[in-house]
Amino acid sequence: MNSELYPLGLRIAGRLVVVVGGGPVAARRARSLVAAGARVRVVAPEVCEDLAALIAPPLPDGVARPDGSGAAGSSVTWEARAFRTGDLEGAWLVHTATGSAEVDAGIAAEAEALRVFCVAAGDAEAGTAWVPAVARVAVGPGGGAQASGTTEVVVAVNAGGDPRRAQRVRDAIDALLSTGELPLRPVRPVPDGGVGSVALVGGGPGDPGLVTARGRRLLAQAEVVVTDRLGPRALLDELADDVVVIDVGKTPGFHPVPQEEINALLVEHALAGRRVVRLKGGDPYVFGRGGEELIACEEHGIPVEVVPGVTSAVSVPAAVGIPVTHRGHSRGFTVLTGHEDIGKVPAAADHTVILLMGVSRLRDSAAALMASGRSPETPVAVVEDGYGPRQRSTVGTLATIADVAVAAGVRAPAVTVIGDVVRVSPAWRAAGRG
Numbered sequence: 001m002n003s004e005l006y007p008l009g010l011r012i013a014g015r016l017v018v019v020v021g022g023g024p025v026a027a028r029r030a031r032s033l034v035a036a037g038a039r040v041r042v043v044a045p046e047v048c049e050d051l052a053a054l055i056a057p058p059l060p061d062g063v064a065r066p067d068g069s070g071a072a073g074s075s076v077t078w079e080a081r082a083f084r085t086g087d088l089e090g091a092w093l094v095h096t097a098t099g100s101a102e103v104d105a106g107i108a109a110e111a112e113a114l115r116v117f118c119v120a121a122g123d124a125e126a127g128t129a130w131v132p133a134v135a136r137v138a139v140g141p142g143g144g145a146q147a148s149g150t151t152e153v154v155v156a157v158n159a160g161g162d163p164r165r166a167q168r169v170r171d172a173i174d175a176l177l178s179t180g181e182l183p184l185r186p187v188r189p190v191p192d193g194g195v196g197s198v199a200l201v202g203g204g205p206g207d208p209g210l211v212t213a214r215g216r217r218l219l220a221q222a223e224v225v226v227t228d229r230l231g232p233r234a235l236l237d238e239l240a241d242d243v244v245v246i247d248v249g250k251t252p253g254f255h256p257v258p259q260e261e262i263n264a265l266l267v268e269h270a271l272a273g274r275r276v277v278r279l280k281g282g283d284p285y286v287f288g289r290g291g292e293e294l295i296a297c298e299e300h301g302i303p304v305e306v307v308p309g310v311t312s313a314v315s316v317p318a319a320v321g322i323p324v325t326h327r328g329h330s331r332g333f334t335v336l337t338g339h340e341d342i343g344k345v346p347a348a349a350d351h352t353v354i355l356l357m358g359v360s361r362l363r364d365s366a367a368a369l370m371a372s373g374r375s376p377e378t379p380v381a382v383v384e385d386g387y388g389p390r391q392r393s394t395v396g397t398l399a400t401i402a403d404v405a406v407a408a409g410v411r412a413p414a415v416t417v418i419g420d421v422v423r424v425s426p427a428w429r430a431a432g433r434g
Contacts, residue, residue, distance in 0.1 A: 005130070005158060013037030016090050020083050020107055021097035022047035025121045029095045029131070030054050030076055040076040041091075043083050044098075083107060088114050093129070097121035124161045132156035133166035135174035137184065137217070153177060153184060179213045180220030185240065185275070196223075196270040198297045199277045200284040202309015203231035205316050207387040211235065215307045222277040224269045226262065230281030230312075230413055244269075259289055263296035270302040283311040287337055287356055311335075313354045316386030316415040320393040322425045324352050329420040347373030352419035359412045363402035369418065370398050379422035379433070384414040393427035 017033050019026050022044030030051060033040050042055065054076045079087070083103065088094055094116055096107040104120050108127055111118035120127035135155040155173050159166035176182040199218045204210035211232055219225065219235060222243060227236065229249025236245055246265060248257040257265075262278075269276045284290025284306055297304045313335040314324055324333045333352035334345050342365055345353050358365055359382070370376055376399035384392045396404035398418065422428050 007132075007156065007158065009154070009156075010036075010093070012092060014039065015092040016041060018043060018088055018091045018094045019097070020044065020087070020094065020103075021099065021121070022051055023097060023099065024048055024050065025097040026095070027051035027054070029097065029119075029121070032131075033095075034075055038075065038093075041079065041087075042076060043079045043081070043087050045080060045082055047078060085110065088116055091116050093117050093119070095119045095121065095131075096127075101126075130158055130161075132158045133163065133170035135170045135177065137174070137177040178217055180216035180218070180238075182220070183240070184217060184220045185223065185243075194273045195302055196272065196274040196276060197303045197305070198266050198270050198293070199275075199305045199307060200290045200293060201277050201279050201307045202283040202288070202311075203228070203235075203279050203281055204310035205282065205312045205319070205387045206230055206232055208232040208234045210310050210315065210387070212307060212309070215309070218277050218305070218307065219279070221275055223274040224276045225279055226265055226276065227279040228281045231279045235279070244274075259292060263293055266293060266297055267300050267302065270297065271300060280309065281312065283309040286311040286313060286335065312386060312413075312415055313356060316383050317354070317381070317417045317421075319386045319391060320381070320383050320425055320427060322381055322383070322393075322417050323421055324354060324417070326421050326424055329424065333419075341368070343368040343372040345369070345372070349375070349378070349420060352417065352421050355416040355418070357412070358416050359405070359410060359414050362405055362410075362416065365416070366398045366402055374398055374418075378418060379420060379428060381417045381422045381425060381427060382410050382414050383417065384410060384412075386413075386415060393425065395422060395425070395427050395431050395433070 012033065013036060015038055017038045018041050019030050020043045022042065026042065026044065027048055027050040030040050030042060031054065034054060042051065047055065055078045056076060088111055094107065094111050096104045096118060098104055099122065101122055104122050105126055108118045108120050112128065117129040118127045119129045119131055124130055137153045155170065157166045157170045159169060177184060201215040201218055203215065224244045224246065225236065225239065226246045226248055227233065239245065248262050266276055266278060278293060280288045280290065282288060290306060294304050294306065317324055325331065329350065330352045331350050333354055335354045335356065336342050337357050342353065353369065355365060376397060378398045380396050380398055380401040382394045382401065382405055384390060394405055394408045394410055
């Protein structure tokens with residue numbers, strides 16, 4: 001029978017489907033049918049709790065449902081009795097799950113005579129249709145699951161009548177689709193005049209393994225990727241050849257593409273009907289100017305999705321064994337760029353200060369912190385290229401770190417951690433500081 005199977009999808013919205021049986025299997029079938037928009041008639045002397053929750057309450061005698069559906073939005077009605085001849089009249093499909101092979105066989109025979117396809121839960125060979133294991137992955141324009149233009153990739157797996165094997169294969173495919181390892185990008189273009197989308201994806205500190213599954217999935221759907229220098233650039237190698245990649249990376253003191261132009265690029269490609277991913281290092285909303293990009297797109301009516309990323313402010317210190325909070329050392333932390341006035345940060349010994357993009361002004365920052373009350377002996381670590389090939393941790397104190405960093409040749413990108421939490425790190429101990 002396996003070689004005779006002809007896979008297809010059925011549009012059953014508004015059409016009658018009969019479910020015979022009232023147990024958990026029947027409930028699962030009814031739930032899926034309701035999700036597909038079918039009118040469901042359950043025939044069973046009794047129904048389980050899950051199935052009862054789907055069934056419309058009865059109407060008074062002589063009162064008909066104008067659309068044939070249940071009350072309060074329900075499309076499931078119940079005949080509280082055993083199956084009898086004639087129950088399949090008008091049906092497009094029948095699911096039988098009575099638990100009795102004899103009863104199911106009789107229903108399948110009647111369905112065959114009426115040319116109604118039948119799914120027999122107890123014995124797949126007795127029916128004329130099978131229910132596959134199904135994986136569903138939303139493929140949207142970037143504005144979330146409910147955004148205009150959202151479609152769905154549906155993968156149905158049949159495994160020769162072995163439902164558990166089908167479920168395992170389904171789960172494996174679902175995982176690959178969800179992480180973007182299988183292609184999801186739509187081939188059909190957005191209709192003329194249609195608006196595309198923008199997804200602001202936080203790429204984390206640069207390691208491709210630290211990108212969220214949602215971020216990977218959106219990259220797999222992208223037609224245009226606008227990328228930063230510090231994002232997980234290795235993921236770009238996985239993109240199809242026809243994906244447009246625009247590099248707007250910045251280095252200290254050199255911003256070849258101003259933020260206004262980046263905003264304009266996102267708007268231009270989205271208004272042309274393309275799915276755009278703005279791949280950013282760290283998190284879009286932690287000194288990533290993601291809020292500005294969101295506003296620019298929304299001003300033009302472009303749907304935007306924001307996918308959080310692992311911020312380097314926390315992950316890069318963690319890469320070298322420094323927790324930003326630690327019992328007995330720190331109860332909170334402040335994240336700043338090295339360009340800001342950090343003298344206003346609380347001078348408490350149990351408050352960690354994290355500086356992003358602060359290598360060039362490290363001496364000034366240390367002086368400002370000491371001037372505001374921090375002890376010159378406060379531990380400091382400068383972590384370069386977190387998760388990258390030249391990852392390194394250089395330690396000192398507020399009084400010495402600027403000179404130590406110069407002697408060590410510290411360079412960007414780097415994250416500076418100031419506070420007692422640095423004492424927890426292996427680098428501090430390796431330096432003989434205890």
